[in-house]
Amino acid sequence: MSADEFDPAIERLFARAPAFADSAQFEAGVAAKLSKTSRFRTVALSGAGLIGGVIAVREVLNVNFNFTESSASASTGSQPVAQGLSMAGVDGAQAVQSLLDRLGLSGFDMSSMGGMQLFWATAGVLVALLAAGVVKLSQEI
Amino acid sequence: MAKPLRDLHDVELAALSAAGGRREFGELVRRHSSAVRGLLRRMGAQPALADDVAQDAFLLAFEKCAEFRGEGTFGAWIKRIAARIYLKRRSKDARYVAEVENDEVAPNVDSAGRMDLDEAMKGLTEPERLCVSLCHGAGLSHPEIAAAINLPLGTVKSHVKRGLDKLRARLQSEPVAHGSASHVG
Numbered sequence: 038m039s040a041d042e043f044d045p046a047i048e049r050l051f052a053r054a055p056a057f058a059d060s061a062q063f064e065a066g067v068a069a070k071l072s073k074t075s076r077f078r079t080v081a082l083s084g085a086g087l088i089g090g091v092i093a094v095r096e097v098l099n100v101n102f103n104f105t106e107s108s109a110s111a112s113t114g115s116q117p118v119a120q121g122l123s124m125a126g127v128d129g130a131q132a133v134q135s136l137l138d139r140l141g142l143s144g145f146d147m148s149s150m151g152g153m154q155l156f157w158a159t160a161g162v163l164v165a166l167l168a169a170g171v172v173k174l175s176q177e178i
Numbered sequence: 179m180a181k182p183l184r185d186l187h188d189v190e191l192a193a194l195s196a197a198g199g200r201r202e203f204g205e206l207v208r209r210h211s212s213a214v215r216g217l218l219r220r221m222g223a224q225p226a227l228a229d230d231v232a233q234d235a236f237l238l239a240f241e242k243c244a245e246f247r248g249e250g251t252f253g254a255w256i257k258r259i260a261a262r263i264y265l266k267r268r269s270k271d272a273r274y275v276a277e278v279e280n281d282e283v284a285p286n287v288d289s290a291g292r293m294d295l296d297e298a299m300k301g302l303t304e305p306e307r308l309c310v311s312l313c314h315g316a317g318l319s320h321p322e323i324a325a326a327i328n329l330p331l332g333t334v335k336s337h338v339k340r341g342l343d344k345l346r347a348r349l350q351s352e353p354v355a356h357g358s359a360s361h362v363g
Contacts, residue, residue: 047345050295051220051315054213063215063229067207067236071200074237 079172086168094160188252196243203240210253211236214260220299221311223264231267235260254317261316265326298348305329306341313338 057063183191183205195203214235218228239246239256246255299307308327312318320338324331 047295047310047314047342050349051217051311052213053295055216055296057212057215060208060212063211063232064204064207066229067211067233068200068204070233070237071203071240075200 082172083168086171087165090164090168091161094164098160189246189248192243192246192248192252195240196246200240203236203243206239206252206256207236210256213253214256216296217257217311217315218260218264220296220307220315221261221264222304222307227267228264231264232260235263238263250317257316258318261312261318262326269328295345295349298345301348302341302344303337305333306337306344309334309337310341310345 183202186194186202186205188206188209191199191202191206195206211232214232215228218231219225223231235256239259242259246252299310302310309323312323312326313320318326320334321331323329323338324334327334329337
């Protein structure tokens, strides 16, 4: 074999992969690490989404409530807005209560909570559901 | 009806992996893990470190699968990733940049006096081994190797040439068992 022929021969030798007895173990190790990374990402995304969502909802509500409070003295026309928010909270709470009933958590009675507590609990659940949906979607895309 | 994973081309598997397909990426790992692990050992990594680096390389490849466009082979792509991760780890020690020539190791031969590539590689000095592996195993060009391991281009060329000369001397006279893969524990 001449020197000129040697390089391709070496490349062929390098291209031939050795067989490892523990290949399956190695592949399982990679799969486990991938799952671990994915779980960590899911938790991080869920946490970030939840926190961000709660902050966003809170900010939006603050703006509305401040508007309601400041305009309440000027006009009684804001009363329907506050009533609407309260009704939305009650409707949401009823939906959550029915969900809890379906999950076998009917013992958790939401009707004993105050109007604002109900609203916040509902908003929190909705934000959590939204965050879970976004995480699921991000994994599928 | 979807094709079985083993019937899919690497490029198709990489595209599906880029979309988050872990089963498809598992097939790529199955196909290429031995080559990557073998390359890292030939570069001089101890088995445990080689496997650790190979795992990191596959995890990084999964993250970057969208960047693989099928311009080269997936095998070459993942080998380059693994080689660069290994070099990064080694650069922390900065041992390989030293120009100190290692003592040559006596080659192990089997009962028939045959020597395979892995055994022949053991007879190279550490820089020669690294340069030859990067050149012929990972497919890096001489300038790329020089940049990756922080050595002058001329030195890299010398290491490759000397390494190949030694390999030739060791392999030429010995019958290499073509077509049969060597088993590594």
